[in-house]
Amino acid sequence: MVLRATGKAGSPFAAVLGRRPVRTISASGAAAYLGEAMRDVAIVATAQSPALRKEERRNEVEILMPVIHELRENAKLDQDDIGFTVSGSCDYLQGQPFAFVTALDAIGPWPPIDESHVEMDGAWALYEAWVRLQHGDIDTALVYSFGKSSPGDIRRILTLQLDPYYLVPMWPDPVALAALQARALLESDGVSEKDMAEVVARSRKHAKDNPNAQLKGDVDVDQLLNEPMYLSPLRKHDCPPITDGAAAVILAAGDKAREITDRPAWIRGIDHRIEPHSLGVRDLTDSPSTRKAGEVAGVGSGKVDVAELYAPFSHQEIILRRALGLGDGVNVNPSGGALAANAVMVAGLLRVIEAAQRIMDGSADRAVAHATSGPALQQNLVAVLEGE
């Protein structure tokens, strides 16, 4: 397959951004970022629940509690040692408003804590924690995220992310929109259904080494291609499994990070961008928001050993690799990625965790983590992690 490093000139998205290309990358922000002004912040401990198709016996707090306990134990920190706590989750998965309120009980917030919540994937909660640590008055932050997709109908729930006036009445669910995107990609250039099947086979193979993964094993590409169509051109294995799970991270700044662990995973750059919601003005075969976030985060300024990409659908990994300019030498999704386990609201944070783990265990020196949100990769976050 051909890896494309730059976007198509004249794409509708380029036109949208084109009016003020310099400004949209946040000239000010990027400058501050890439300079020496940012405080060194690292991931120093991680924990995650096993990915399960259906957590029947445990509610969200019960899934979270052992994860939080393990996390604090890994970092040898109590909640009193944490400067800022932030979470990411979605009320609609739990089927009740203020779902994050009860989840906070897993932390045991007493005495009162400095705390916030984003109704976004946990990767954006991690971003908020990184920003908070830049203020310089605290040295540690705890980030967690949880989601049970099994009790509801995740396809219907995610459809409600769409424009309520013009799109929702047609109920194009996320699988349908991903199929549209896959079709556009297959018809654009050089990408085949076999390329997609290869992504699936590699994910399942990698997942064999991941004790927390849900779908794993050796599968043959030709066998996969013999499977029936699910939503053309997607076969069932091109789509993510339904998963319940939780994950958590501790971030620390400077020497505090070195105190907690021998080999912190330093966040050298992190950025996120959103694209238009209207599918008609997007080039679905490209991910300009990923590219931009990758540029600001500094993906291209060194060799990438490992990349954990949140590609819920097989063809999206191909789009993301191109947008980030990741060549064949990069080990993509050693965890198995979202095709092996996809706890919605957690899976993005998990990519950061899996990438950080490769740094922390010494098997990689430089890793890229990516998270996505919204239909057909509308919003994307990219982080660059390094060992010291």
Place this chain on the structure above:
Amino acid sequence: MAERVAITGVGQTKYDTKRADVSIAGLCREAAVRALEDASVTWNDIDAVVIGKAPDMFEGVVMPELYLADAMGATGKPMMRVHTAGSVGGSTALVAAGLVKAGIHKRVLTMAFEKQSESDAMWALAMRIPFQPALVAGAGGYFAPHIRAYIRRSNAPDHIGILVAVKDRQNALKNPYAHLHLEDISYEKVAESMMIWDPLRYLESCPSSDGACAMVVAAEDSVSGDRAPAWFAGTAMRSEATQFAGRDQVNPQAGKDCAKEVYRQAGISDPRREIDAAEIYVPFSWYEPMWMENLFFAPEGEGWKMTDSGATAIDGDMPINPSGGVLSSNPIGASGMIRYAEAAMQIRGQAGEHQIDGVRTAMGHAYGGGAQFYSMCILTKDKP
């Protein structure tokens, strides 16, 4: 790191029971455009967008930042969505300010909204999952027992809640954006209104509103506009657990801790003397005296005396909610940001008929959930 941050523009929509004239995006855009105009900047000058709202079930749109990206001019930029229950409007502003404070962005647009007419808040709040006590009585039903506990503890006379309800509705008559413009509001009218959650009468409760509020927050070298900005001199968020034995729900510790932290940052030792005006989240009348104690404006048990003596009136020595407050406009997710925006307007001298003379230090306050989430700021006319 730790840059100074200012509010350089504020924008509000007209609040109403049902803004049928605009879509959700149209409502949000109305506030955002006004904030940009107030700051004399365009969409292109904005580096990132941070939005907030209360539960998605209030409109039935999951994670609406995705749908609102285009309307908020966020495409190609970073966009975040905050949700911290009723305190979210305040928290959203603080997340936006935090991006500037960290030196990551120069100008951030922040917006919070609720279009309650799209759904039914009472229904959304009554949702329950197994093994959890149902909250079928709405927020008023949740808070009424804590108010009764306050009255018992402080021996406050029964009429205090009525005074707050009348005062805030009278203030709202001076605020063109306010939802409730009750021209004939009076003590008798409130006293005679239906008792819904004893001791809360109908007119002692907040309305259900559609509306949005937006602000532009900027770094020191990116301050713009014809009007002097309002500077953040203190910002803090605090949360505590919802339920545990011994939790004081009348005078919660998280609120006290949050207030102490913003006062410490702003160098305030006597809030009643040093703060010129405050916009405090009072969705039910009795929360004014309760928060006066929680925020150290009055000694414990004596908050009601401030209300009783007229100290919290617009011409009192400690004006509380000159805008009419949450009791007069309550687009839930936006209500906290409106408190910050109104505090900024007092500093900047743009509050029109409800302007208080000579405000140099103002407070914005929001709380949420079962009074376990807090977000507060101190704004000043002078650069901190």
